[in-house]
Amino acid sequence: MAYDEELADRIRLLIKPGPELSERKMFGGLAFLIGGNMAVAASGQGGLLVRVDRTESDRLLANEFVEPMVMGGREMVGWLRVTPEAADDDTVLREWVDRGVGYARTLPPKKK
Template identity: 60%
Template sequence: MAYDTELADRIRGVLIGTADFTEKKMFGGLAFLVGGNMAVSASGNGGMLLRADPAASDELCATPGVERAVMRGKAMDGWLRVADEVIDSEDGLRHWVRVGVAYAGSLPPK
């Protein structure tokens, strides 16, 4: 499945003005990086792939429609799948993009 180009455009719109943001095709989607670190991605599996503080995974996954991403058969702390219905509204999208940007921005630049 190809990533949702409309979602990618919406994410890009939220990120306009963010320092040191770039785009890169990865994980079957279009990833948005801050300082070379992935923040969010328009996922090829639908919805958004989000990078967040691993210690906050339980709290973030308490939101309906947000769950740990499964990679190579393992649920990963700090890598979350955000369902389309969670980010349908602009406020919802902005909130979750900010979560990813905050975490990516806290990491050393690559």
């Protein structure tokens, strides 16, 4: 399944452009990176992938529209999947994009 291009466009509108922002196709979707660190992605499986502080993962998973991100059968702590239904709501999308971007900005930039 290809990623939702409309969702990617909505994410673009929420992220303040700057030299640290880049986009890259990955995980079957379109990822938005801050300083080379993934913040959020329009998932190829639908919905949104969000990078969060590992210490907040369990608390955020209590939300009914949030699931752990699983790759290769392994749960990725600090990475969450927000369902397409939740990502359809502009307010909810903004909250998750802000959370992912905010966390990515706390990480040291990756060297090119």
